[in-house]
């Protein structure tokens with residue numbers, strides 16, 4: 001066990017602000033209409049939270065979300081709280097040093113129960129569905145695609161949120177319409193493509209392929225807002241363009257060291273997730289910092305907000 005073992009990463013509450021949701025690597029605390037969205041240093045791989053955290057991962061990914069929320073602000077409003085209440089600020093003040101830079105104060109939104117996934121390349125669950133059916137989410141694709149091939153045009157491949165912590169389930173656009181109605185389904189699809197177009201173009205200028213990404217939207221005062229984290233390596237597949245080679249899985253920009261290590265120890269995924277050697281931790285941290293520098297153009301981890 002090293003200093004970043006998972007036991008040091010789990011907090012159950014922030015004072016009297018109740019924990020309202022816990023993901024693999026994110027925690028959400030709620031105080032009325034204001035939420036505290038905390039990105040932890042936890043890292044998951046192969047759907048398991050590992051026994052070690054990556055120092056500053058939460059801060060790096062939060063600052064990336066801030067950057068991207070601002071970058072696409074002219075395309076879609078977001079859930080960030082412009083002015084948190086004095087009461088909430090007072091409540092979190094004792095924890096500021098623990099959560100500084102890796103927390104977002106956001107407005108409670110009525111979240112759509114759909115993950116809005118857009119794919120510019122065929123990979124992951126999309127590749128599995130394509131192999132099985134020749135299509136993804138009911139969208140028929142050209143025959144003969146190789147894994148990681150660039151698609152003729154980006155596709156919208158929504159997924160239904162599965163609250164049990166399992167995999168979200170790919171659904172057709174028609175099912176999405178049945179779930180949230182034609183108006184919202186069409187608008188979320190339009191926004192998803194518009195954000196992806198802007199973000200993938202920016203990533204490409206920095207030598208990064210944004211292969212796919214997942215957005216979550218909600219309603220605040222009846223208006224659609226972009227919520228959750230956005231365009232982070234945890235919600236997106238980023239590939240280094242210089243090593244792009246279709247015909248197989250691409251190296252993950254941020255998690256390849258972790259994946260290679262887990263493969264090297266022949267980790268049995270039914271066994272408890274192992275801790276990581278310090279070298280894997282430090283190299284992985286460097287990859288997150290590199291993504292931050294490339295995407296934001298900022299040399300250091302100075303806060304965006």
Ligand SMILES: N#Cc1c(N)ncnc1-c1cnn(Cc2cccc(F)c2)c1
Pocket residue numbers: 021022023026027028035037038079106107108109110111218227228229
């Ligand atoms: N963002 C946001 C949000 C919002 N602005 N209003 C209401 N609900 C949510 C909300 C609910 N679940 N999640 C995902 C999630 C799960 C687990 C931990 C997390 F930190 C985050 C996001």
